[in-house]
Amino acid sequence: MEKDAVIRNALRQTKEYDERLSPYATKNSECIKVRVSKKPITHLDIRWPYERDIDRILYSKSYRRYVDKTQALSFFSNVHITKRSLHVQWVSRIARQIGRGLNLNTDLIEAIALGHDLGHAPYGHVGEKALNDALKEKGVGFFAHNANSVRNLLFVERKGRGYNVSLQVLDGILCHNGEIINCRYEPDTNKTAEQFWEEYHRCWVEEDASSHIAPMTLEGCVVRISDVISYIGKDIDDAVNAGLIKRSDLPEEVTSVIGDGNDTIINRLIGDIVVHSYNKPYLEFSPEVYEALIKLYDFIGEKIHHNPILVKENEKLYRMVRELFDIFYEDLNAVGIKKYLANMNEDYLKSPRELLVTDFLSGMTDTYLLDYYKKVFLPKWHTDFDDE
Template sequence: MTLYKIKESLDQRETEKLSKAAALSGSGVRRLNEPFIDTGYRQNFSVDVDRILHSLAYTRYIDKTQVFYLIENDHITHRMLHVQLVSKISRTIGRYLELNEDLIEAIALGHDIGHTPFGHDGENFLSKICKSYHIGHFLHSVQSIQFLDKVERKGKGWNLCLQTLDGILCHDGEIHNQSLEPSVNKTFKTLEAEIDEKKNNPATQLVPMTMEGCVVRMADTISYIGRDIEDAIRLSIIKRSDLPRESVEILGDTNGTIVYNLVSDIIMNSFKKAHLSFSTKISNALKRLKTFNMEYIYLNPEIKKKKGFIKESFKILFERYIEDLENENRTSVIFTGFLEDMSDGYIDSHNYAEIVRDFIAGMTDKYFLRHCSD
């Protein structure tokens, strides 16, 4: 049996074993045809997983803030661990719902690749700067597509499947949904339109085109809600007894019980269906817990003590690199560390502000701080 025949048998097995709502590997569509993939033995979404794993942006997850930054504690969640948790939780849900685990893994591993240093605070600071330079709002979901599609491989991009890119763009883990039904029949033209819409109006709510994308979006919330609570308790920002009683009675008061109850509920309410859903009781409990986290953790001034310094640093670095580009300062790190050997296609299609946005967004926390002191 040839290797291609094995691929055909795997594709056939998906047809027989997966849910009718699942995205089959054979349905994966790329911007550019790749004969090596079309005639090889690798399935489409499995290829996407490997390409994301081998991206430089994925490597930089290891030193990117999840919630708490500039804190000396090795046991606090960083972006890499969060992404791994999303991948594991979403693949667990996908397995029980008979969905495509390769597509789920690709979306999960790539969903936060566009995050700035210093988490959502960094994202907000960079967004205001980008808006002032008239290049639209900055959103990490949009930037994830930018990195994977247009920056990686010196501007060539990874030529990922539409289904993977769509799931990454539409993950919006901060939005609360009791249920999600895929918005099917999208194209690359749809993807570009949704990117433009999101950059112009960040409040725009996008819906993934696949059940797999919907799973990752729900799993994003499941993975961070309890984990952030444990981190906040570890840092003495809150006490376990502070958690809202109405949510604790339904979901529990530890990350383990919260994850278990949320995953169990979504599987029970979504099995053999063409949409994903929490029960009303669980959804309401989760919504209350998200409100609690926002007030007592994410907006807590105790974790914002260095916010002013980080905000000013974003402004200083952005202006510095704009000036370096305008003056063609070839000794600047934006030339030596980012634009060196970059494709003409990338350089010709991006103005100075967009280039600086991409450079700063891709920085790790330590790299950002190192260049603040230069």
């Protein structure tokens, strides 16, 4: 009886929580699982639906590998240069702030934010481009880290069994594209599970399909813009620390509106979007802030992401990923991938060879890939030889 009382109280609290949310928020009662669970409930679980997804993501192997994956600057030894582990935490924090200001479901927001980059390749977008070009060359499709994040959760984790993650979380991860900045973000509230799966598969067979899909929830839209807010100011701080630019290089028409430091940029963007989106079924920037944000995005693209120093070094990183892809593709018994495949279940092993290689490579951390490349392509030096 005591257990029943705890369960009834938890359910009542969930209902009360849902009733306090914005009419445009995703309710816990609307949570949809992509799989029918066959596992019997043998213990009391008082977590709300999206909290379970948060825990699945936090304890996944993909999440642990965030700690040694690049955000933007791949080859700087400065410990204060952002790694992807910090980026996803900042996205989560920013998104929850916006979600709280708009009275949305912050559990759903946190789950999407923490999982949005699980499928990123080593060395960030350089590794992503290398894998994308490799799949294109094989004529089997395309690689996009957002779709790969979904694949990791559903089909790779737990030796290929995957996790039973909620549809709304998976959809937010799939549609988080932070490379596109809009003045307004509107959710596709009529999206069905069937449409989600169609969009997921399209991301693998149609180049740039990720640019043409929108989240099914307002919470997904929050994470999408929070991804931008998280990196756009921090990339500037990282570039200044690395000596690529000076803060005084920033355009005055940008700094006069949203500031020149990560903290002021974040606060200005969060405040603007909450004020202009309150009690609305979409997110929206003010015209002046949106214009400044676009100019800042163009600036970091030209002065940071396409900086000649980065471009030169990124070409080397690109070649490393491509060459390792070719090695593994030609020989699935190569050291490393053989052990990886031996630990996976039979259903997973039915995946196309190209995806098996892509899964293995995209799961590597920066350091692991570099060490493996040295092992494969560089000679082993010997210091002691017998005299003849």
